[in-house]
Amino acid sequence: LKTPLKQAATSQMVLTERQPDCQPLTTPPKPKETPPADPWTPTSNLKMLISAASPEIRSREQRRQLSDSSSEVLQTKHCLQEHLLGDEYEKSQPSRKEKSLGLLCHKFLARYPDYPSPSQKSYICLDEVTEELHVERRRIYDIVNVLESLHMVSRLARNRYVWHGRHNLPQTLQALKKVGEENKYIQQIQMIKKREYEHEFDPDGERSEETASSFGSSEQSEMSFVELPGVEFRAASVNGRKYKSLRVMSQKFVMLFLVSTPQIVSLEVAAKILIGEDQLEDLDKSKFKTKIRRLYDIANVLSSLKLIKKVHVTEERGRKPAFKWTGPEVLPNTQDTKLEATSTTSSPPISESITSKEQCSKALFPSKGKQSFTRHSSLIKLVKSIENDRRKIQSAPTSPVKISASTYQSLPVFPNTIAQFPAITKHQLEGQSKTAEEMQMKYALSSPEPVPKSEPSQQPALSQPLGVCPASHSSVSPVILPHLQSGVSYAIYLHPSQAHTVTTYSPGFMLQPLPCANVTGIKSNNSKVLNKITTEEGDIQRGLDEPTKSLAAEERPETKSETSQRCLKRSQALPETNLIKRRKSDEESLDTSLTFFPSGYLIPLTHCTHSNKAECSTKEKAGVCSLQHTAYSSPITGVIPMPASELKTVNIPAFHITPLNIMLSPNSIAAAPVLSNSCLNSSSTSSAPNPSSSALNFMLQHIGLIPAGVQIPANPVLQHVPVSSQSENISHSSGSTNVQEGKVIEFTFYSPINESNCLFSLQPSAPKEPQEPQAVTENFFRTPGGPNTEPALSANSDGTQRTSQGTLYIPQRKLEVSED
DNA sequence: TCCTCCCGCCAAGCA
DNA sequence: TGCTTGGCGGGAGGA
Secondary structure, three states: OOOOHHHHHHHHHHHHHHOOOOOOOOOOOOOOOOOOOOOOOHHHHHHHHHHHHOHHHHHHHHHOOOOHHHHHHHHHHHHHHHHOOHHHHHHHOOOOHHHOHHHHHHHHHHOOOOOOOOOOOEEEEHHHHHHHOOOOHHHHHHHHHHHHHOOOEEEEEOOEEEEOHHHHHHHHHHHHHHHHHHOOHHHHHHHHHHHHHHHHHOOOOOOOHHHHHHHHHHHHOOOOOOOEOOEOOOOOOOOOOHHHOHHHHHHHHHHHHHHOOOOEEEHHHHHHHHHHHHHHHHOOHHHHHHHHHHHHHHHHHHHHOOOEEEEEEEEOOEEEEEEEEOOOEEOOOOOOOOEEOOOOOOOOOHHHHHHHHHHHHHHHOOOOOOOOOOOOHHHHHHHHHHHHHHHHHHOOOOOOOOOOHHHHHHOOOOHHHHOOOOHHHHHHHHOOOHHHHHHHHHHHHHOOOOOOOOOOOHHHHHHOOOOOOOOOOOOEOEEEEOOOOOOOEEEEEOOHHHHOOOOOOOOOOOEOOEOOOOHHHHHHHOOOOOOOOOOOHHHHHHHHHHHHHHHHHOOOOOHHHHHHHHHHHHHHOOOOOOHHHHHHHHHHHHHHHOOOOOOOEEEEEOOOOOOOHHHHHHHHHHOOOOOOOOOOOOOOOOOOOOOHHHOOOOOOOOOOOOOOOOEOOOOOOEOOOOOOHHHHHHHOOOOOOOHHHHHHHHHHHHOOOOOOOOOOOOOOOOOOOEOOOEOOOOOOOOOOOHHHHOOOEEEEEEEOOOOEEEEEEEOOOOOOOOOOOOOOOOOOOOEOOEOOOOOOOOOOOOOOEEOHHHOEEOOOOOOEEEEO
């Protein structure tokens, strides 16, 4: 009996309403001897009507020995069709949206508690469900399969499932994350990105061997269903189709979110990865489309579970559908499932989650520490390899120490940054340890060698822990730069790994590492401010950074003072209002997912000029530096003082080329690019000239910061380069503060040799006087052809173009995420 | 036009 | 052998 009651009622209602004369109007119950037919869905109704109208189909129906009541139905429908012409009939049908899998899943989930009592097991009878939800069984399978992939249900027998609710979710996600990491999904994502970019430059070209081999390795890592002890996989076709099962696909899809950062995965990438694991060579369109269809199915269910949320990633090639993880954050690879819920979902509070977890653990994990998932045999080698790598990294002399939020809070402050922040914020800092301040001041302003170099041998491990991504960054380090022309100093934030090799060109330079919040955390903290997020590449990037982020943060011995400055900067950068609250949440974010943003940032210290540095420093100590404007926290790093209205862009270094928008107009002011370390570091492996170096030299010379002929060595050093800048990515604020007039300029260096890139983020302060147009020559921007090849500006191959009046415009390839 | 995904065919495999 | 399960892709609604 598949006739849904509700549908019958609806039909009756419609009939009664529209055709009172059509009798009988009641939908008769289907007799038991009704042949297997489509359920009583609107579409099947329509088909039935059509078949009724067709003699051929009708005769076929007759051959099927339609019962009298079935005939009645047909007659009724026929009657309905006759009287409800065309549009009217269509309008009487539920819309497509009302029949969506997501909605159906909502209904399904509403039937069962999120956290059922362990003593009372809920059983799911598919027949009942299909009947009550008025859907065909096939749809329920879709839902159940996804739920089963998360171990929210498990199959008990034919037609029968057990409802676990979300009890198992923490463990499942943990296991999935682990498998995802072991399966090198991050690298696969990067490879796909790389392929995409290579395809942009060479649409007809063969895919690189590296990419191919990477996928080759992914093929062998095909895995089976990830199980939890006690939640066994008892699919009917467990042996036959499980590798293509929606369950497995769902798990893989979830893994992609769990391993990538920010946790945004585009459907395209997910589909390619899923196909890649099956057979990359058959990456034909139909297969791709099919995967996409299935991913939509899965995504709908996951969305109903509020684990993901649909967003759109906008890049230069268009708007792409993607999904953002909104489920509980999963900490990496802790033996004991230590999870916490983020603020974005309807997930239970942490305490509840933990409680549930404990309950679930008792039920499902009698022996803790046991491997909690199955693994394809071919994966074991990969896992061992990764674990070895991880061991090497973790046993390095500079092994990281996790810094808790409380540590952040209690650490002393770094005076130089005080000048950038409003007095109210500084006031909070006055209570800090003066001794610590003095020590840091001394260190900051007097030390000619501000940053101890790390062991060069550590660099590869730090920047390329997985041996795949050359553009790995861990954190940023601020550098105070004097502005020779405008009298404005800047704090530039570098990655520690970059800072290791920095040599200063000004005695006043100093370096500090600074952690940056991950995009996800930022988003949650400043979601209203940050309405654009560069993603995908950054997503990939941070994923890669994760294994190394803490390493880099701990590379240097002055960890405590650095972290204190991190804390300070983050807290200082917060808006005056909600300061404490936001800092708290910020720190929570740091604590839970301390991630270092790989880009470099330039901070204008508009009131701390080079000429009166000492005075300024003194003022900084007293916390009365004449900065008048209100500084806001950056959603990116938490340390960049800039107006909230301008916090529109997050710079995330791309694994591949990431030509971002750069508008160089004559009306902005000087700024200095901050080189990400990746291209610089990676350049050491190549004998080719470093384009970044020559570019910076050019810039420095061009804008008069260094005399012509003076060359800054090809050393990853901060340069102070005034560049007229204007970013399209920043919405201009109507405010009048200096900082508000600052702009962010971003661009990427591309080195064809090491295939790395550097993302620059320049944030100049407002110009006091309009400057002459700064002609940016071709030397500055390199094309993929190499440092001495045809300049990007005149080559269209990379999409760049030069506008009139010396304005350089590089079409944006930055990705934005928009939520529906 | 393209995205989204409903729908149901039909094959694998279980009872 | 009938039924359950679920892969798969056509094609239509919706943006």
